[in-house]
Amino acid sequence: MITSKASQWTTFQTPACQVDFTDSKLQGRMNQLWNTNLSGFTRQGITGNPWTATNSSDQTWYFDPTTTDTSEGGYAQIIWSPVPGRIKYYFPNISNANMWSLADTGYDTTGATFGQIPADPCDSSDTSKIPYGPYGPRGWQDEYCEWSITRNAAGKIVRIDFTCENPEYWNTLWMVSPQRVVELYRETLDKPQIALEDLYLRDPTGNVVIDASTGRPAYDPLNKWNRGTASSATAGGAMHLTSTPNTLQTEIGLGSTATTPRTSGNSNPNTLICCAQYGQIGRNSDPHIGQSVNQTVTPPNPALSPAKATLANPPGLYIQTPNFGRITAPGGVDPRTFWTVKRGQQSLTDPAGNPLPGNFILHAVFAVPPELGFTISDLQVDGVPVQWAAQIAQTFSMQIAAMALPQPKPGPAAQGCAGSPAVSQAQALQLFNTPVFNAMIATPIANPVGQPMNLASNSTMIAPHIEPGARARRLTLVLTGLLNPPQLPTTLSFGPGVSVDAAGAPRAVTYAIPGNTYPSTSYALDVFVSVDPDAAPGLRDVLVGNPGQTPTIATPALLNVVDPVTKDMV
Structure with a gap:
């Protein structure tokens, strides 16, 4: 409306x-x-x-x-609702306690993880099964809201961090100033012990990976302070979204x-x-x-x-203010006092002063002040004692x-359902600085269902930066739609002023392309990219074509030709 x-x-x-x-x-x-x-x-x-x-x-x-x-x-x-709806959808007979436990931890109250679900829920004739996903340290929290939970020595919940901040924002912020990123981690999670080095991307041997876009260490989106749903003084927290969709x-x-x-x-x-x-x-x-x-x-x-x-x-996805009337605290204490907005705003207006609907909360903390002498685990939601953070999550909504x-009538004509074409065309999916890609694809990520996953699934579609005059920068282009067996594209173009040469043959790689729920197999092609000194700045599209095919449409915005990042951007 x-x-x-x-x-x-x-x-x-x-x-x-x-x-x-x-x-x-x-x-x-x-x-x-x-x-x-x-x-x-x-x-x-x-x-x-x-x-x-x-x-x-x-x-x-x-x-x-x-x-x-x-x-x-x-x-x-x-x-x-921010509570993962697919849990009840696929396991309709699950108890609320087990549903809340799965939403919080990836395990039910008996320690069992998610069961198998249909591989293709849109095809009733397909009886094959796959492990429940998305995968990752909190991948199942796939409603654009994720949370981490702090418990005391007695196992009672003392703090819940809720976030809906998108990973693209934090990757962009890191490109401007890693120092500001670590400061915001400390301020938001109230953990002054977080070190800048904790946020660095490292290869499997422990070496820091340098991002050629900035000349500085690359960012690890699943660093130890933004991983999983358990938070402590030594690890854990929820700064931004990590579920692959x-x-x-x-x-x-x-x-x-x-x-x-x-x-x-x-x-x-x-x-x-x-x-x-x-x-x-x-x-x-x-x-x-x-x-x-x-x-x-x-x-x-x-x-x-x-x-x-x-x-x-x-544009964004935003937490809304909880319905505090559903929450009961000992002694009739007002639960509104437990809710702190750490990032974002209660309301926004546009340039003309028109109000935008809803709240624009990016990160909120729910915690009972210690001086009150009780914890979140002493509250009730809808008359039920709180054992799980998901019970608090169900008191608020998410919003776009x-x-x-x-527009004048008529509207656009209806199209048939999406499907596979008779002949696929080569498609550029994503572009990386090669050292970043190699480190991410080689870094395994543990998850409750034990499925193979790597850190590349937590990459973003932010275009790598390259400066005019750069010579033979090694980048990795991820492709799909190649001929079988995979052959080098005969068309490979980044537009005027940018030259590109393949550095090898396409190789199969498996990860979740950003935004996808499940990993899939694509092809990675290492290339050397050079930019003329007078090349026009801005985002570049990538046109690729298989042998014998004439491509006409380029994938937008995969490379960014920029002036060198100044040294004070630290």
Whole structure:
């Protein structure tokens, strides 16, 4: 439902309009990089996948809010529960206690982990099973909200950190200033013992990996202070999202894909999600978000006008204020006093002063002040004693703020369901600085179900930086849609002023491409990239083509030609 008129920012704002630098130069650099990254993600979403899928491209009913006149637009709120919905979806007879325990720890009250689930829940004829995912130290928390739990020596919960901050923001922040990142870790988690070196990406032998984009140590998104759901004085915490589907670039992709009307209709969210092939059925978030967006473009009431849709600026996923009336504390203490917003804002207005719907909380802490003499484990939610952080999580909602831009009738024609084309085209998926890729792909990540996973699944789609005049920079391009057996592409282009040469043959690699729930096999191709001194700056698209095929569409925004990062950006 549209709640208020919109007014336009001309650049993408940081989530919740967060300002993390007092130095205006550093904040300006952060704002610039963030706008560049979000512009690239938006182009990727609108382009879709014309290479290896049908009915999944040219999604122009999703729009860029920074380049579109939004004066006739309006805001809408889409909300869902942060408690992983797929647990109850696949295990409907599970008790609440076991569901809460699984949501918190990846194990039920008996110490058993998740069971097997259908490999393809959209195909009832497929009886094969796979381990429940997403994988990772808290991968099952896949509703764009993750949490870590601090318990005392008696096992009682004394603190819960809830975060919905996207990993792309923290990777961008690290590119501007690792020192500011470690300061924010200390301030947000209240752990002054966190060292900068704790956040460095290391290869399997323990050596620090240097990111050629900055010339400094690369960031480890699953460092020991942002890993798992148990937090202590020596490890653990939840600074930003780590479940592989929980990325902002993916949310933009979901929103853009959901703008395509489908012949399946949009009355059933799971039918729609299977037809369009975005996200996972059973989640509280993706099916509901996709259906809401699709019904904006193709209203169920034919008397209503269609509308283009986008994530409202500032794009992000946000925690809402809990329903404190569901929480009971000893002595009638008001539970509102246990809730502290560490990052984000209660409310936002656009440049014209119009209110955006809902709250814009990025990180919140729920903790009982020690002087009260009791803990979170002495509270009740809905009359049930609290044993699990998930019980507190179920008292609040998650949100995206959407924007709808009314359009004249008729709306776009419905397309059939997404599928596989008769002949796939080569597709560039992701680009890395090679040392970063090699370290990530070689770093195994433990998870409750014991499935093979590596750190590359927690990479992001942020384009590597390269300077004009750079010579023979070694990068790794991840591809799909290659001929079988895999052959070198005969077309490989980053556009004018950039030359590229293959440094070897494609090799199979398995990881979850950012935003995907499960790992898949793609091909990694090492390349040497050189940039002319006078090459135009900005994001570069990557055009690849198999032998005998003529590619026409490039993958947007995989490389960023930039001026050298100045030395004070530390």
